[in-house]
Amino acid sequence: MKRIRRIRSVMTTDVARIASGTSFKAVAALLEERGVGGAPVVDKDGRVLGVVSRGDLLERNVEHHGIGPKARHGRHKAEALFAADLMTTPAITVSADDDVLRAAQLMESHRVHRLPVLESDGTLAGIVSRADLVRAYLRPDNEIREEVRDEVLRQEMCVDPSTLYVSVHDGVVSLDGTVERYSMIPVLKALVGRVDGVVEVKARLRAELDDRDIRPGEPAQGGLFPDRSIHRP
Template sequence: MFAADLMTSPAITIGPDEDVVRAARLMESCGVHRIPVVDAGGALVGIVSRADLVRVFLRPDKDIRDEVRDEVLTKEMCVDPRSLSIAVHDGIVSIRGTVERYGMIGLIESLVRRVDGVVEVRAQLTAQFDDRRIRPEEPASGGRFGRRSLRRP
């Protein structure tokens, strides 16, 4: 018996910048337990196993909550996390409260979903200001300072 008799062909591979959710779906749909990770030239750079993926989704709830609070809300969205209620239980993030603009709600939900270990997001967010119908205005002629400010003496 040879290795070729045991392997999946053609090889199912994934790039190093691919999302772990895509790797998990590939494993499931192809019925494999490991996927080689290859660079742009096709060289092997590693292997992702089901055990590796399980570890990602078994992060402690406290770690997930801290990342949502510190990285997503504070750093990425510039939202004071004390203005929201954030709870995590078994990877399910519940976030409640009021944000500044309606347009922030979907973005917050999307960014929280991308945090490793999050299996579901339950958001009950409202907005102080509904920005869905705002259209940018054309700039006034001469801009903010008028044409005179651009002339040199």
């Protein structure tokens, strides 16, 4: 299934790798040459030790006053001559087989723009940036619609796509129609929301069976429940 995209499918594999003994000037030259804002520092076995960014290099131009830990750390970086002292460590990393949503969440919570991506053995597989994640939203609307109909409705939910009206405009998916059970509605919305390129899901769905109050083992009563049907704007 391509519905849940793994980081492996969007990451950059041609990564600028920096050895811990790389000099300040060589680090600056590498970042400039590759046109990147940062790069992972790795050991001889390809394991990530940390990340050096342009911001780390610019610490040299900042005056760090005071005697607290933050000031001492800033002065240490400002005086650094090699990548081992310039880098930010430990690095925030993700697995190549993680969901792209995890990468987005980590970038947001740690306020970083890129993450080293690791193989299962801990070695560097690539790097994923915010730009890599944003590209998923550039999918054409017709591709999104077909994936919603074929993979989400038909394969995941076992729903005949012809029973629901699915439209997509600028990444906003609209669902209209009637499903078998009320409990299917939040599941359907969640699955559609995870499709690459989906910006928002608008569901105007009715349920033939309102199963919110049905306990396990209790026989379900069929029929329509107009007063309990759900309409989502």
